[in-house]
Amino acid sequence: MQWSESGKRGVKMSDDLPRFDPERDTEWRERLTEIQYHITREAGTEPPNSGIHYMEDRKGDYLCICCGHLLFTSQMKFDSRCGWPAFHTEHDNAGIRRIRDTSYGMLRIEVRCGSCDAHLGHVFDDGPIEFGGERYCINSASMDFETEVDDAE
Ligand SMILES: [Zn+2]
Numbered sequence: 001m002q003w004s005e006s007g008k009r010g011v012k013m014s015d016d017l018p019r020f021d022p023e024r025d026t027e028w029r030e031r032l033t034e035i036q037y038h039i040t041r042e043a044g045t046e047p048p049n050s051g052i053h054y055m056e057d058r059k060g061d062y063l064c065i066c067c068g069h070l071l072f073t074s075q076m077k078f079d080s081r082c083g084w085p086a087f088h089t090e091h092d093n094a095g096i097r098r099i100r101d102t103s104y105g106m107l108r109i110e111v112r113c114g115s116c117d118a119h120l121g122h123v124f125d126d127g128p129i130e131f132g133g134e135r136y137c138i139n140s141a142s143m144d145f146e147t148e149v150d151d152a153e
Helices: 022-031 034-042
Strands: 060-064 070-073 097-101 108-112 119-124 135-138 143-147
Touching: 022 034, 034 119, 070 135
Parallel strands: none
Antiparallel strands: 060 070, 060 143, 097 108, 108 119, 119 135
16 A cells, blocks of 8 residues: 555645644643553554444444544444555544554554544555545554434434
8 A cells, every 4th residue: 555745646745743742731631541541542452453432333322432523423433444444535524633653663654633633554555446445444442432412312
């Protein structure tokens, strides 16, 4: 796989490093579970097929676990069989940041919350062509899921 310097579809890469805010870090350390903190603040990865949202197929919204920012909706989710929740598109207002990640001897595109800079996962270009061909491969532990309220009930 390869990516152009600017990423697909002219999306700009973010080169600026996140600013470390000790106050928010304290809050996150207290509120998040160990795995949630490790993934979002230390760019960890949960084991494949382990995440709570991987097989989730109800309607609803996926929010950043750290700040509640809306990232994806269930309409953007697809069954990639890759072991992690996968989305072909991000929400219009998500503003997800893309960063070059050269760890583990690979060139990958890391994705982070547009609001609080939480590490979410990576984006690959083997997603469904009909939605633009991207696959956001996201850790369950970096997201909260809010089911859609059914008015018919
Ligand atoms: Zn966030």
